[in-house]
Amino acid sequence: MDYGYLLTDLTYSLLRLLTAYTMSIVAALLIGIPMGRSKLLEATLYPLIDVLQSIPVLGFFPAVLLLVTKAVQPPLGAELASVILIFTGQAWNLILGVYSAVKAVPEDFLMMSAIYRFNLAARLFKIYIPTALLSIASNSIVSWAGGLFFLTACEVISLGSEEFRLRGIGADIVNLTAGGDFLGAYVGVALLTGVSLALYMLLWNPLVNAVSALAGGSAVSYPAVNIFRALSPHIFGRMPSPSNYVIYLLSTRNLDVVLSRINLRKLFKASTSRVLAIAAVLTTLTIACLVVFKNVNTLKVDLAGLPWFNATVGLLHSLFRVFTTILASFAFIAFAGFYAFEHGKVAKYILIQLGEVLSSMPAFLWWSIFSLAVENGLISPLLVSFLILFQGTAWYIFFNTPLAPPTEAERRLYEVAQIYRLGVFKRFSRIYLPSMMPRITAGLSAAWGGAWNSVIAAEYAQIGSKTIEFFGIGYLLNVATIGGDINATLFYALYLAIFIVIVNRTFWRWLFTQAFMKYRVVE
Amino acid sequence: MTEVVVSIKELEKEYLSGRVRIKVLNKINLEIRREFLAILGPSGCGKSTLLRILAGVEKPTKGTIEFHISSERPRIGFVFQFPTLIPWLTILENVALPLESAGIKPKEARDEARKYLSLVGLSGFENAYPHQLSGGMKQRVNITRALAIKPQILLLDEPFSNLDPLTAEALRAELLDIWLSGVAGVEAVVMVTHSIDEALFMADRIAILTPRPAEVRKVVEVNLPRPRNRRSPEFQKLEDYIYEFIS
Numbered sequence: 065m066d067y068g069y070l071l072t073d074l075t076y077s078l079l080r081l082l083t084a085y086t087m088s089i090v091a092a093l094l095i096g097i098p099m100g101r102s103k104l105l106e107a108t109l110y111p112l113i114d115v116l117q118s119i120p121v122l123g124f125f126p127a128v129l130l131l132v133t134k135a136v137q138p139p140l141g142a143e144l145a146s147v148i149l150i151f152t153g154q155a156w157n158l159i160l161g162v163y164s165a166v167k168a169v170p171e172d173f174l175m176m177s178a179i180y181r182f183n184l185a186a187r188l189f190k191i192y193i194p195t196a197l198l199s200i201a202s203n204s205i206v207s208w209a210g211g212l213f214f215l216t217a218c219e220v221i222s223l224g225s226e227e228f229r230l231r232g233i234g235a236d237i238v239n240l241t242a243g244g245d246f247l248g249a250y251v252g253v254a255l256l257t258g259v260s261l262a263l264y265m266l267l268w269n270p271l272v273n274a275v276s277a278l279a280g281g282s283a284v285s286y287p288a289v290n291i292f293r294a295l296s297p298h299i300f301g302r303m304p305s306p307s308n309y310v311i312y313l314l315s316t317r318n319l320d321v322v323l324s325r326i327n328l329r330k331l332f333k334a335s336t337s338r339v340l341a342i343a344a345v346l347t348t349l350t351i352a353c354l355v356v357f358k359n360v361n362t363l364k365v366d367l368a369g370l371p372w373f374n375a376t377v378g379l380l381h382s383l384f385r386v387f388t389t390i391l392a393s394f395a396f397i398a399f400a401g402f403y404a405f406e407h408g409k410v411a412k413y414i415l416i417q418l419g420e421v422l423s424s425m426p427a428f429l430w431w432s433i434f435s436l437a438v439e440n441g442l443i444s445p446l447l448v449s450f451l452i453l454f455q456g457t458a459w460y461i462f463f464n465t466p467l468a469p470p471t472e473a474e475r476r477l478y479e480v481a482q483i484y485r486l487g488v489f490k491r492f493s494r495i496y497l498p499s500m501m502p503r504i505t506a507g508l509s510a511a512w513g514g515a516w517n518s519v520i521a522a523e524y525a526q527i528g529s530k531t532i533e534f535f536g537i538g539y540l541l542n543v544a545t546i547g548g549d550i551n552a553t554l555f556y557a558l559y560l561a562i563f564i565v566i567v568n569r570t571f572w573r574w575l576f577t578q579a580f581m582k583y584r585v586v587e
Numbered sequence: 588m589t590e591v592v593v594s595i596k597e598l599e600k601e602y603l604s605g606r607v608r609i610k611v612l613n614k615i616n617l618e619i620r621r622e623f624l625a626i627l628g629p630s631g632c633g634k635s636t637l638l639r640i641l642a643g644v645e646k647p648t649k650g651t652i653e654f655h656i657s658s659e660r661p662r663i664g665f666v667f668q669f670p671t672l673i674p675w676l677t678i679l680e681n682v683a684l685p686l687e688s689a690g691i692k693p694k695e696a697r698d699e700a701r702k703y704l705s706l707v708g709l710s711g712f713e714n715a716y717p718h719q720l721s722g723g724m725k726q727r728v729n730i731t732r733a734l735a736i737k738p739q740i741l742l743l744d745e746p747f748s749n750l751d752p753l754t755a756e757a758l759r760a761e762l763l764d765i766w767l768s769g770v771a772g773v774e775a776v777v778m779v780t781h782s783i784d785e786a787l788f789m790a791d792r793i794a795i796l797t798p799r800p801a802e803v804r805k806v807v808e809v810n811l812p813r814p815r816n817r818r819s820p821e822f823q824k825l826e827d828y829i830y831e832f833i834s
Contacts, residue, residue: 173671181688182688190673
């Protein structure tokens with residue numbers, strides 16, 4: 065089989081992502097900077113963007129697609145709609161990042177620019193735009209992953225009898241899976257994952273490392289291959305990250321040296337019982353989640369019935385799944401983050417790299433990856449559904465916790481824990497978890513939005529001849545979209561959006577305030 | 588009598604905290620001459636607020652400040668308590684930026700910045716970034732930036748309070764040398780501090796403020812010869828004298 069066209073289509077997908085990313089940067093600069101400086105703009109735009117970022121994009125996509133394709137002739141219409149969808153997955157994070165960064169410009173800087181009479185151009189180009197660009201670089205990892213998450217969804221979509229199919233790697237993988245060419249689908253998945261990984265190692269991670277060094281020499285260090293250094297074999301020996309060790313290994317075949325540097329003994333020095341205890345907790349949680357999922361699926365409603373009733377019951381079904389997944393994600397990230405925190409650079413690098421690649425997997429691709437196993441009954445579709453929800457949820461918490469280095473004040477707390485020889489449980493429960501609570505809560509509220517997007521991918525799929533269904537609001541949205549019922553699609557999407565926004569602005573806001581007030585570590 | 592550079596008359600400053608008005612400065616009357624003036628007072632009394640009003644970044648609630656200098660708007664250099672260097676600009680760019688903002692061509696601004704960096708012993712660090720420097724070096728850049736604009740009035744906001752004692756002492760001596768040699772062309776230096784020792788070591792006069800709302804309790808002339816010796820009986824006598832007004 066010739067799969068060469070996958071490379072061309074991958075380029076199409078990447079161009080789509082790049083276009084949306086460029087649009088997001090422009091939007092972040094044009095909206096984020098004025099919003100950070102003007103109280104009036106802040107008061108008007110912040111709540112609007114806060115609401116917009118809470119809306120499950122996948123739910124509204126069919127309606128957007130319909131509107132755009134009616135306004136702009138195909139194939140440009142579908143292309144534009146897909147770029148808009150990816151843009152919505154990337155932009156809000158960047159805009160709010162720039163806004164927060166500009167707002168956080170220290171008072172002393174503003175005073176200094178007033179004392180030295182910086183003109184508007186100097187303030188803009190020497191303070192605000194560099195501040196904004198630093199924030200954009202730091203938030204690009206999350207935004208890029210956000211864009212990739214929507215990649216498949218925006219390349220193939222059925223709206224009643226009409227099907228919009230764009231050239232792209234996402235569409236290819238879906239087509240190959242539907243056509244039973246599992247080898248082709250796996251080649252596509254491998255290609256996409258490989259390119260994602262390469263982009264992180266060669267572009268995003270070195271960029272974030274450079275930016276954080278410039279902004280004050282923070283201790284963050286993302287796994288990265290510095291290609292300039294990699295060109296010189298002389299310097300291989302001084303490379304710090306595991307990825308560079310691989311290059312070193314390939315270039316010198318000096319396994320002993322590599323292993324001695326990674327210090328495997330140190331990496332795995334945690335006692336077996338501790339690892340087993342963590343594994344046991346995670347397994348119990350996973351089983352509990354699956355039981356909940358299975359039972360939730362037993363209740364069905366009449367689709368022809370009242371939309372209000374359907375939407376409410378569907379929402380409650382999905383809500384149960386979402387909350388269970390958020391809890392499981394929280395437990396996983398808390399344990400994994402703590403383990404990585406305590407076990408130095410290598411464990412942290414592995415976790416970061418894993419998280420980056422997993423977070424970049426388009427949601428619908430999980431069905432393709434496991435299609436063969438599901439088709440043959442080797443894996444329950446329930447597990448795949450849970451995986452999709454878990455992936456769409458966990459990484460939001462993940463990007464807020466293990467990736468962020470502890471502040472100076474937090475670091476001192478850990479030093480206190482070391483000096484007074486606190487046991488592992490106390491270090492976790494009394495120091496690590498509380499100090500991470502403000503970040504974890506921020507991650508949880510972001511995960512809440514992410515989980516609802518995943519619900520749309522997790523509750524309905526077609527694999528070959530099989531249709532996988534799990535009743536919920538995501539299922540209802542899918543059925544309405546496929547049936548071409550645009551009114552029902554819009555109704556369910558709007559119903560879901562209103563619910564998400566209400567919970568965001570009540571429960572999550574309250575929880576974050578509580579966590580921030582109680583657990584913020586200050587000098 | 589020495590020429591007056593700045594006259595502060597009946598200056599008051601109030602803040603609104605919720606619905607409560609908090610008075611920070613109360614009827615401040617002070618004349619700043621061609622001198623090194625230290626403003627001494629307990630923490631939180633409003634010393635820095637007074638300095639910010641002098642710098643023109645805050646407005647007084649009442650009262651006036653008159654500058655008796657040749658130019659229309661006084662050129663003011665400000666040395667912050669923390670270095671406040673822009674992290675993404677090199678040391679040279681940090682120092683040159685205020686000059687460029689004042690309309691000097693970029694190349695000339697950089698040449699001028701280089702000259703002042705060498706004055707404080709930072710030649711060779713022009714292309715370094717702030718995070719690559721020690722605390723003392725960063726504060727030197729902070730001072731250089733203030734001097735490079737050729738200020739008529741130099742304002743210092745507790746400039747040595749965040750440095751280790753040895754670095755602080757070295758910087759005090761360097762700053763005094765620059766001031767006394769007249770190379771920077773500064774007409775008056777106003778330094779806010781809460782250290783009696785520092786004020787006595789550096790200043791020609793010391794204005795002692797009361798706790799909030801701050802008023803000028805006493806202005807003390809420091810007629811000790813330079814370089815001053817902290818162990819001299821005159822120094823210690825004056826220190827005890829000032830201490831009575833502070834405590």
